[in-house]
Amino acid sequence: MHSYSLIAPAKINLYLEIIGNRPDGYHELAMILQSIGLADQIVVRSISTDSIRVHCNHPQVPTDKSNLAYRAAELMVRQFPEAFAKYGGVEITINKQIPVAAGLAGGSTNAASVLVGIDLLWKLGLTQSELEELGSTLGSDVPFCVAGGTAIATGRGEQLSLLPSLDTIYIVLAKYRSLEVSTAWAYKTYRQQFGHSYIRDNDNLAARASAVHSGAIVKAVLDKDAGEIAKKLHNDLERVVLPAYPQVLQLREVFANQEGVLGTMMSGSGPTIFALFESQQQAELVLLQIREAILDEDLELFVTRTITHGIQVVSSV
Secondary structure, eight states, rough: OOOEEEEEEEEEEEEEEEEEEOSSSSSEEEEEEEEEEEEEEEEEEEEESSOEEEEEESSSSSSSTTTHHHHHHHHHHHHOOHHHHHOOOEEEEEEEOOOOOOOSSSHHHHHHHHHHHHHHHHTTOHHHHHHHHHHHTTTTTTHHHHHHHHEEEEEETTTEEOOOOSSSSSSEEEETTOOOOHHHHHHHHHHHHGGGGSSOHHHHHHHHHHHGSHHHHHHHTTTTTTTHHHHTTTTTTTHHHHOOOOHHHHHHHHTTTTTTEEEEEEOOOSSSSEEEOOHHHHHHHHHHHHHHOOOOTTEEEEEEEESOOOOEEEOOO
């Protein structure tokens, strides 16, 4: 039996703008997505039966069809029935390091790694763009998780324009273990409260989505200027999540008051807060300060940094 071991990095949003409604019911978005070093390890293994099995070391992660990694395997079975008949089923083992329901694309990156792993197991020879296209049917973040690095994402998040990768910005992530924010709730609530300000016609939607390419934060990314990137951080969903979740708001405010923090923001629909730093030493110092400021064992803190890649194969057997 063959197996592949893969690293599946998390992501943060450096920029998230909600532009308007799409005909498919989703939102038209303009985002800048960034891969980070915090990652899950995934093993995808051929098994002799024609089944899909998922195992995970985290009790909150389902191992049935509600798991996006499971659905990624199902998608490959449907798309490539001859390869499935030839090579058999797959066993997926997830070693979870990325916090669950955190706005860090943990489920999406697991799904992306399963697509990559099965492509290798079944010797399909798919291109990165083909894998991204398959991923887009599973979830908006999956194509980016396949590609990784730094990218502008438009549409519902699946249309990518890669940027020169950032690799030297250090990050502290903070999330309360027991706190979850529903992505569907966040976007629905935003639509209810701010839908009146949405751009209505398709031409202007497209123009606004493309305008992010020439925006100030993209210039800062192109210049690899961590200080400028930090000043231009933006997330529309903070407008609904922070008032509804005072713990997340407090966490953001505590970060903002620490010396050495270049900038701080919520990632995606939350509830993870991240802060940017120029050095690992500064990041580790602020992590200790946050631990002293918020004496709560439920609070998880991580030091990581921006990375230049998406899914990586680390070994094969």
